[in-house]
Amino acid sequence: MSDNEWPPPGSGEWSDPPRTRSRVLLSAALVVVVLLVAGGVTWQLMRNGSAQPIAQSTVAPSQSAGRPTVAPCPDPELTVAVAPEIEPVIRAAADGLKPANQRCAPITVRAEEPGVTLASKQRPDVWIPSSTSWLTIAAQQKINFKPSGATLAWSPIVLTAPESLVGLYSPDGKPAWTALLRAVTEGRIPVVTMPDPLLTTTGLLSVHGVHAAAALTTKDPGIAQLRALTLRSRLEDADADPVSTLKKLGAQTSPTDASYAVGVYPMVEQQLLAYQKQGHEVALSGAPPVDGLVQADYPYAVRKGVKTELVEQLRSAISREALEQAGFRTEPTAGSARLPDTAAGLLTPAKQWAQYQKLAFQVLLLIDASGSMNERIGGGTATKASLLRESGATAADLFNQDTTIGMWYFGAASANAPAHTEEVSFGPITSSVDGKPRRDLLAEKIGSYRPVTSAGTPLFQSVLDGIETMRKDASPTLPSVVVVLTDGADGGTRFTMSNQEFLKKIADGRDPKRPIPVIAVGYGPGANMAALQSMAKATGGQAIAARNPADLASAMAKAFLAARATP
Structure with a gap:
């Protein structure tokens, strides 16, 4: 009693x-x-x-x-937001600081991806994201967190898959982003999945890893960008949640089912080790890619103005032993790619990656084959045409399996010559033309592109014909665009017309129910950008300038993205 x-x-x-x-x-x-x-x-x-x-x-x-x-319980004295994979370690340290005779804990720990923390209105007092890069991004948004002490832990990004797939992107036991890209474009790997780079560290760092790997394959940054986007165009899922994906893998009972459900998936090494310890039916194997190694790191950051003894008490309670037992590294991995030190450098490729729309669309490529494309550039042996051959062959890989495509060259070499010639007939990129896959034929034609020296530039007539062809031949239920690349102005042929006349014909033929936007790339200083801009405006498209011929690949990447963003 x-x-x-x-x-x-x-x-x-x-x-x-x-x-x-x-x-x-x-x-x-x-x-x-x-x-x-x-x-x-x-x-x-x-x-x-x-x-x-x-x-x-x-x-x-x-x-x-x-x-x-x-x-x-009353509000906690300290709130802590942490990356999900390190949350158990941090929570155990926080629980160890709870007085034995109190029901209410003075520290609250919540697990969430770094992008979620940034978007939340409830700012934590302490933030342990999975990359210091998020502190740079936060500072650009006037959200100030300052690291307290040394970085807690590191964990490299590993390319992970059921063991039956690993050899396809890991020649000689060395995984590589470029090997993964080749295997995907050749259809040897069924599925590649990645998380959202604007929300997760795995996604953000993987995008930079892919770009770093692509940069090793060429001196042209534009071509490197195109090659990186090629992997993006092949992703089955580009915003998979890491925690849900691991649960999905853990629930699989067949390696074949796992290969088609998730396939190859980048994750931090700690997540792979934790998965392997749990002894799931489907075994996963993985290692850091040798051509674009990137690593997560876990800073202990404190929000500006937060002052409480618990900040240092919690930090001291997080032991190296606990981190190592959980699968983290307590020293950085050698050879990791350097990440941009500005928010713009971090976010620009991530936004481009995230905003890419993987959708079924129809495109007609119109490529200028007039004589001026044979001009040399930069005082060397390279010509505009040679740059186009290299960039165009790379661009051909960007089109996903749902693309319907055709390609024309335009340029009239004689008085009676037609304005354009059909090089690749319009049809699904997965179908064949005379026994050859349309994608392969497209790359082959671009690779053998040779402009006629004496040919003029029937630009306006070719665009008009292209729009009309798309209205007749393309499906009315899918987005349709005309992409035109030219280095000059309309002229030198029997099809020559004024810009005013051209715009009137565009207006007269407009069908509000079947818009056909024109994405125009002006190539070199001689391109008539004013005409291309009015053309784009009249059709609801976009004009892109590539004043420096060496920037052609970058301009093609922009044109490709603009085409895919067109409704």
């Missing part, structure tokens, strides 16, 4: 004088009234015998006064 319980009748404890008993009864009555009216205060007897209030509680109408509910 506790000290504050009523004694039972006959216990011999009612020997106080009548006045004392009256005061006790009155006090008891007042306590009952207070409990019934105000809800009361719950008291706890400590070991030393003194009673102290620990929390207020209210009594629901259906409850007896003797069984009050316990009130919720």
Whole structure:
């Protein structure tokens, strides 16, 4: 029986004088009234015998006064947001700081991807993202977190897959982004999955790893960009949630099913080690790619203005031993690619990657084959045409399996020559033309592209014909675009017309129900950008300048992205 319980009748404890008993009864009555009216205060007897209030509680109408509910805990003294994979380590450290005699913890730890933390209105006091890069991005958004002490841990990004797929992108036991790209474009790997680079560290770092690998294959940054986007064009899922994906893999019972459900998937090494320890039916294997090694790192960052002893107490409670047991590295990995040190450098490729639309669309390529394309550039042996051959062959890989495509060259070498010639007939990129896959034929034609020296530039007539052809031949249920690349202005042929006449014909033939936007790339200083801009405006498209011929590949990448963004 506790000290504050009523004694039972006959216990011999009612020997106080009548006045004392009256005061006790009155006090008891007042306590009952207070409990019934105000809800009361719950008291706890400590070991030393003194009673102290620990929390207020209210009594629901259906409850007896003797069984009050316990009130919720007050707001914690410290809030901590952490990357999901390191959350168990941080939570254990925080729980170790909870006083033994208190029900409510002074520290709250929540697991969330770094991009979610940035978007949240509830800023944590301490932030442990999975990359210092997120602190750079946060600072650009005027969200200031300052690292406190050394980085807690590291974990490289590994290319992971069921063991039956690993050899396809890991020649000689060395995984590579470029080997993965080749295997995907050749159809040897069924599925590649990645998380969102604007929300997750795995996605953000993987994008930079792919770009670093592509940069090793060419001196042209534009071509490197095209090659990186080629992998993006082949992703089955580009915004897979890491935690859900791991659960999905863990639920698979067949390696074949896992290969088609998730396929190759980048993750931090710690996640792979944790998965392997759990002994799932489908075994996963993985290692860091040798041509674009990137690593997650886990800074302990404190929001500006936060001052509490718990900040340092928590940091001290996170031990190297606990991190290593959880699968993290406590020293950085040698040879990791250097990441951009600005928010723009980090986010530009990530946004491009995230905004890429993997959709079925129809495109007609119009490529200028006039004589001026044979001009040399930069005082060397390279010509505009040779740059186009290299860039165009790479661009041909960007079109995904749902693309319907055709290609024309335009340029009239004689008075009676047509304005354009069909080089690749319009049709699904997966179908064949005379026994050859259309994608291969497209790359082959671009690779053998040779402009005619004496040919003029029937630009306007070719664009008009291209728009009309797309209205007739393309499916009305799918987006359709005309992409034109030219280095000059309309002229030098029997098809020559003024810009005003051309725009009038565009307006007269407009069909609001079947818009055909024109994406125009002006190649070199001689391109008539004013005409291309008016052409794009009149059709709802976009004009892109490549003033420096060496920037052709970058311009083609922009044109490709613009085409895919066209509704």
